[in-house]
Amino acid sequence: MKDLEIEKIIIKYIQQEANYSELKKLDLWLKDKTNNELFNHFVKTEYLIAINLGNYNLQKGKKAIRKKLDLQRRKRKVAIIKKMSLAASIVIVLSCSISLLIGDNSSLKNSLIETPIEIKVNKAILTLNNGEKINLDSNKKYSANNAAGNDKELLYLPKNETEKTVEKLAYNYLTIPRGSDFFVQLSDGTKIFLNSDSKIKYPVTFNEGKTRKVELLYGEAYFEVSPSSKHNGDSFTVLTKNQEVLVLGTHFNVKAYKEDRLVYTTLIEGTVKVNSGLNAILLAPNQQSRVSNDTKFIEVLNVDVSHEVAWVKGLFSFNNAPLKEIMKTLSRHYNVEVIFESEKIKKYKFTGILESKTALKEILKFFESISDENIKYSLNDNKIRIK
Structure with a gap:
């Protein structure tokens, strides 16, 4: 299969629009273990798809594809999966509970963990x-x-x-x-x-x-x-x-x-x-x-x-936003004060979707782990210091 064809199928799979024939081709292509790395690379870099706060599990991704295939075989039609209303955003895929698209300042890492939720108190x-x-x-x-x-x-x-x-x-x-x-x-x-x-x-x-x-x-x-x-x-x-x-x-x-x-x-x-x-x-x-x-x-x-309007649906959506603007939004949501100790770090840009129930510490750890510039943070007394 040509690279361009498989890329299109991967994109349609991620957007939950792939039909039975396309899913079958993707499943067959992934059975060749030499294609696993290509799949990971395309999903996470070329298409800027959700990098998760944890170890991305290809096997789960394969199982998800095969599960869809089984479902479509039974129904003899394309499975219709309700999309998120964020039309121009990338949907959460591969059993992910948290998704974040990475911008220009990233060194990608794979991980998938159970993410604790910080419950907000409405007063x-x-x-x-x-x-x-x-x-x-x-x-x-x-x-x-x-x-x-x-x-x-x-x-x-x-x-x-x-x-x-x-x-x-x-x-x-x-x-x-x-x-x-x-x-x-x-x-x-x-x-x-x-x-x-x-x-x-x-x-x-x-x-x-x-x-x-x-x-x-x-x-x-x-x-x-x-x-x-x-x-x-x-x-x-x-x-x-x-x-x-x-x-x-x-x-x-x-x-x-x-x-x-x-x-x-x-x-x-x-x-x-x-x-x-x-x-x-x-x-x-x-x-x-x-x-x-x-x-x-x-x-x-x-x-x-x-x-x-992503915030209405419990999501943060950032489109090539400087870290300064991202942290301004997060500081309101989590009621914390953010202090930057470097002007340069404020300008780092990211694009992504993040669930608003994500634990703040996990978000900070994530920014710390993906930065080429070795971002460090400390969190004490409702104050975040980023350097």
Whole structure:
């Protein structure tokens, strides 16, 4: 078999798209032990596929192929395996629980171990209109003020049709600390996923005939907005410090962390209008606007939206990202402080997908093991030193 043909089959196998005939060819090709090393090399270097925190086991990979073959023989059709929704990302393969694609600064090592999971403790803080603060933790369920929730989510009841329009809306705040994430469903049915270190302001109910407004004070949030058609045409607006996003009903992501120079708005579906006060633009799906905190100028780019919203599905997705940016994300997620003792190390770039439940120490060990520059780390008192 020509190298190009087998490479295509390997790629289709990894993407879980190989048909019965292709799997049979791959299985036959792998029976020649001289091809095992070629298979490993292609998977891990040429195709930049998931290098795992442990010893990659070729035999398990072969068994997986044969298992698929058996399944397809029984069903007499191509097995349909549900793909991850991250369309442009590489799926986790070969019985892997953790995957990370390696960038330019890697010296590849093989390993597969049982990875311990660090359980995050969600301790969102709900601040009521009267200033009262409520810790939404796992000790007790919350049920009051038109809402019910626990340590993971907060659901507001729909407005009763008999309720009258009020002159002044009552606003609540949700503060999501570092090391946590949270879900809230507003009274209009809008769903909001809040990332670590975020804070949002929203009304307990909305007035009919008025724009539905919420404010992302800082942090990152993914919105699935209840469409205007369900609310007599009432539009939906998300405010941040430097922009306004006008929505008619759509899915989009807003990232506006305090320490970032830009505010990012990524549209998954529908249409939104981003207004910075300086100018306004309409975003189409798969586009991202970037508003400068300094100039208010709006830049629009075509992006891989699956990469941008991977965090909603419990994944970190890095695309040629400097280690400095990766560690900034991880520091929020694990609530740690990161100190670099070398400016050069900050610039090392990696591309990959990582499960958000991965133990932090395992991630650090991994970066330490793959670097040509011999990255070292220490972790004490919630401080990571990288040198």
